[in-house]
Amino acid sequence: MHVDIALDATDPATGRSFLTWTPVKGHARLTDNGGAHAPVSVTLQNGGAAGGGQVAFELHRTDAGKPTLALQLPIDGSPVDFWVAGEFQRPSIAYGDAAIVAVDGTGASIGRRELMVRIRKNAVKLTDAERDRFLTAMGKLNAAGKGPFQSFRDTHVAPSISEAHGFPGFPPWHRAYLLDLERSLQSVDASVTLPYWRFDEPAPALFAQAFLGMPPANPQAGNVIQFPHGHALEFWRTDGSDPIERRPLYNIANAPPTTSGGRPSVISQMATLKLGTAFVAFRRYEGAPHGSAHVSFQGPINSVPTAAKDPLFFLLHGNVDRLWAFWQWLNHRHDVLSPETYSTSGVHWPPNRPTGLGHNLGDTVWPWNQSRTPPRPSFPPPRGPMPASPITAAPGGAPRIQDMIDYQGVHGGQALGFDYDDVPFERAPGGPVS
Numbered sequence: 001m002h003v004d005i006a007l008d009a010t011d012p013a014t015g016r017s018f019l020t021w022t023p024v025k026g027h028a029r030l031t032d033n034g035g036a037h038a039p040v041s042v043t044l045q046n047g048g049a050a051g052g053g054q055v056a057f058e059l060h061r062t063d064a065g066k067p068t069l070a071l072q073l074p075i076d077g078s079p080v081d082f083w084v085a086g087e088f089q090r091p092s093i094a095y096g097d098a099a100i101v102a103v104d105g106t107g108a109s110i111g112r113r114e115l116m117v118r119i120r121k122n123a124v125k126l127t128d129a130e131r132d133r134f135l136t137a138m139g140k141l142n143a144a145g146k147g148p149f150q151s152f153r154d155t156h157v158a159p160s161i162s163e164a165h166g167f168p169g170f171p172p173w174h175r176a177y178l179l180d181l182e183r184s185l186q187s188v189d190a191s192v193t194l195p196y197w198r199f200d201e202p203a204p205a206l207f208a209q210a211f212l213g214m215p216p217a218n219p220q221a222g223n224v225i226q227f228p229h230g231h232a233l234e235f236w237r238t239d240g241s242d243p244i245e246r247r248p249l250y251n252i253a254n255a256p257p258t259t260s261g262g263r264p265s266v267i268s269q270m271a272t273l274k275l276g277t278a279f280v281a282f283r284r285y286e287g288a289p290h291g292s293a294h295v296s297f298q299g300p301i302n303s304v305p306t307a308a309k310d311p312l313f314f315l316l317h318g319n320v321d322r323l324w325a326f327w328q329w330l331n332h333r334h335d336v337l338s339p340e341t342y343s344t345s346g347v348h349w350p351p352n353r354p355t356g357l358g359h360n361l362g363d364t365v366w367p368w369n370q371s372r373t374p375p376r377p378s379f380p381p382p383r384g385p386m387p388a389s390p391i392t393a394a395p396g397g398a399p400r401i402q403d404m405i406d407y408q409g410v411h412g413g414q415a416l417g418f419d420y421d422d423v424p425f426e427r428a429p430g431g432p433v434s
């Protein structure tokens with residue numbers, strides 16, 4: 001007797017499956033009924049490695065999956081559908097450390113599917129192997145300045161500032177930007193996710209030599225990061241020849257200060273979440289903690305047109321996006337049609353952008369929309385369409401602002417394919433269950 005277990009979140013090219021906290025559909029069917037004359041009872045359960053990823057099942061789409069699920073499989077081999085998600089706070093650390101097994105009435109395994117519960121994590125909590133896979137993929141994307149990373153750097157430049165900053169599109173624009181980078185990293189190594197720098201907590205491990213490094217102790221020697229020989233970012237270059245330059249303006253044994261000159265600076269996660277329950281209040285987080293985190297350093301990262309030269313940018317913004325996601329979960333802000341979730345009201349647009357193009361819910365997001373029509377930058381879009389994901393059809397090649405908001409499909413539709421280690425999936429009351 002044999003059961004085939006298929007999951008919708010499977011890369012057809014490699015046969016590998018990737019789950020997040022957000023449920024996806026699975027399909028179990030008998031491929032060998034062993035001569036049975038009546039439907040066969042099987043139980044789906046976790047079969048991964050100790051300490052690896054765990055999954056939870058249910059017959060409908062839910063945030064309350066269980067560790068096992070009993071199914072009756074027809075002997076004609078027709079499939080029975082179920083839903084499965086990563087069990088919250090039980091992510092994988094490597095591909096295949098999570099698995100679904102089907103067992104028969106005697107407890108014998110009659111089917112198995114390996115997978116990964118692939119989740120964005122706090123950078124300081126990565127295993128050495130997870131850290132090194134991320135760095136290796138970043139290094140390959142950069143390819144000593146000759147790789148596609150330069151196109152990411154060219155996306156976050158002076159002519160695109162008003163598309164991405166200062167207005168309501170700041171959170172969704174950067175969510176798209178990070179998704180493009182993460183999918184590009186995953187095309188190098190599918191087991192990689194974008195880690196985040198939780199800037200309101202000490203993160204000495206992130207600034208260790210083995211991770212994002214530090215400049216020479218003596219400031220007279222400059223701010224170029226000194227990577228040990230063999231480090232994946234040893235030959236990192238942008239704009240032709242620039243290595244990574246950065247010097248923290250605070251003691252990295254601590255988090256950056258929460259106030260600076262008497263003004264709020266890198267405020268805590270709690271303070272950020274308390275900025276307000278409506279989007280118009282919450283989006284002030286672009287100033288503090290986001291902007292304050294950028295200016296906690298000397299170097300390109302402290303200025304918008306150059307910040308994306310530094311790989312730390314993407315971990316800083318990983319946390320900015322996580323804070324938005326956390327706030328969305330806390331306040332149930334996934335319904336794109338609610339002005340509490342997203343609103344441009346009360347915004348005074350700059351004169352070159354009287355309609356706020358790029359910030360309205362239905363606007364497509366530059367550069368993935370490939371637009372060169374003013375007020376979009378006149379140069380060729382540095383990035384192509386949003387890369388397709390092998391595990392989800394969302395958000396399509398030319399995503400709109402509204403496609404970036406309900407990233408888990410809380411209100412239905414497909415998820416964007418990422419989740420954060422401390423932000424669960426929670427189905428909206430009345431949201432779809434199938």
Ligand SMILES: [Cu+2]
Pocket residue numbers: 290294307317
């Ligand atoms: Cu930023």
